[in-house]
Amino acid sequence: MKNCKVRLDFDEIKEIGQEGCNSKVFLAHDNQLDGEIVVKEIKKNPSTSPDEYFKEARLLYAHNHNNIVKVNYACEDDDNIYVAMPFYKNGSLKKRISNGSYLTVREVIRYSIQFLSGLNHIHSKGLVHFDIKPDNILISDSNEAMLSDFGLALYTDTYGFCTAQACYTPHITPEQLKGLNQTIKNDIYQAGLTIYRMVNGNELFYRQIPNTGNPMLDDVAFKRMISNGLFPNRKCYLPHIPKKLKKIIKKCIEPNPNDRYDNTLQIINELASINENLDIRYGRDTSGEFWEAPKNSYVYKVSLSQNADNFNIKVCKTKDGKTTNCVSLCSNNIDNTQVIPKLEAIFATL
Template structure:
């Protein structure tokens, strides 16, 4: 049968913010033939050509998504193209991306573990098919209509060869793994490094990597390369005080520059995440008082920091949600004169209350 050229018509409705995309734009559109809304990812052919990417090879993403059907992998509806762009169509996930959620608020430890186990389940399936993702970041994790985390955007993905490697030299600045700096050969461990970076952002805030780059004075590509391969970036020991030590150790193992010390598979990460039981329901709110809150069915405990006359007052309040009463937990109210001691005091208080 001769090949058939068919027209697919859709009408863009609104764009979805994505300042981490290098060659693509994601928007909600109405498919005029199906009369339904879809997520459409448009990839610029000019940008791909400029970077030496074979346009035909970019349809590999559509094939990978289509072949990789899994409850935690975004479903590809169809792929198409016009003179300017390649288009990939996916179902609309009204809850948006993990990135959008993290832009609005910090996550609880329970949420970090839940969403991580979700998207890691999809990643483990992809790895079982001898594929690697190579673009794991908050914008590429969607939250579906039932609250599950869904892994998407396989534009940089590749199949592994018989030795467990794939050639891929592209990556977004904030998720470059040490291997890419020294070689174009990537592996499952490259994905695991990016998992560590995503977990780090889930713990410390969506913009933490950009903030640390400014703090460390990283301006040039060479600055970034040196700081990554020497383990100076991201700052390994910098975490909000309610993040459990077990979770910190998982992230540090994912981010180990020494491949022999890094996780070698996703299942081990999932097993270790499942064993975390501390501080699950604490959440950080970056107000002018920097509030840490723990919620349960009947009570809310809030720890706030007030700065007065160069002194820092840690105030702990317990609120009875049933009787609508509040009381100060005097045992945990502290006065700190050195700002550097605040994190240590908060860690101790949260550990005791938990």
């Protein structure tokens, strides 16, 4: 077998992510391919073997799937390891659900089924990802959800167990907090948290995390909330989210792993059966909150505004530039206990 040493040449354009204290991610121009790529740069440590550095690249290469980010190549110089991957202009799922942006239920289902398909593939090979979160789900140029970042992934033993070496704190599982062995149900819990963030937006999720404690897991109360199934709030959802979708998320994030789904295919099948409120789009503006939904050539808009301690709900429909108020669906000066039931009743008609 002939061993060849070659030169790879790329120019760093800008840093686009900080992966950890010993690595960074940047956008680069590949001078051989004359195109943009993403490069993960990992600083070498004398105590770490080369095999460990190339672990993530080898896992990505070995587990080829339509919903797993592909690796272009991996290489090294005297100081660093470089893993090159495709650049997706759409960025991550986190970008899609941050800064006041929200997904429709149809988009939530579609992206979830896609990244869960990638997750099911690695589970079938005996691998646990251990870092499922919106940051690590990229949206390809063809608008497909792609699972990425296998830096924490581990193979299970004969009995399906392994132990995570690290974790992303807000997505830590109850079994990790208790120091128990983990299984693929660790990923199912994290997938459930990811879908929870997809349906509600990132802001609601982060607002539930205590500001005290540095790191936040120093907060004993927060750890207790996770262990007891109180974080995140299982009852806190936007009013247009279907009950079936909320039920799926709840089962994914049960504190006891035995109460969760057994595999990702079960989640995929249940997600595919949802057919309520698929195209209602939620948003916020200076007046309050609103929902827009297409129906019978009209675009319906439901607006919720607050007036002192009371709320107003206005419903109108627009077609060919002409807007008509739906008076029978409107409500004025209702208290907060009436808001959700009235909104749910409206969405049931759309």
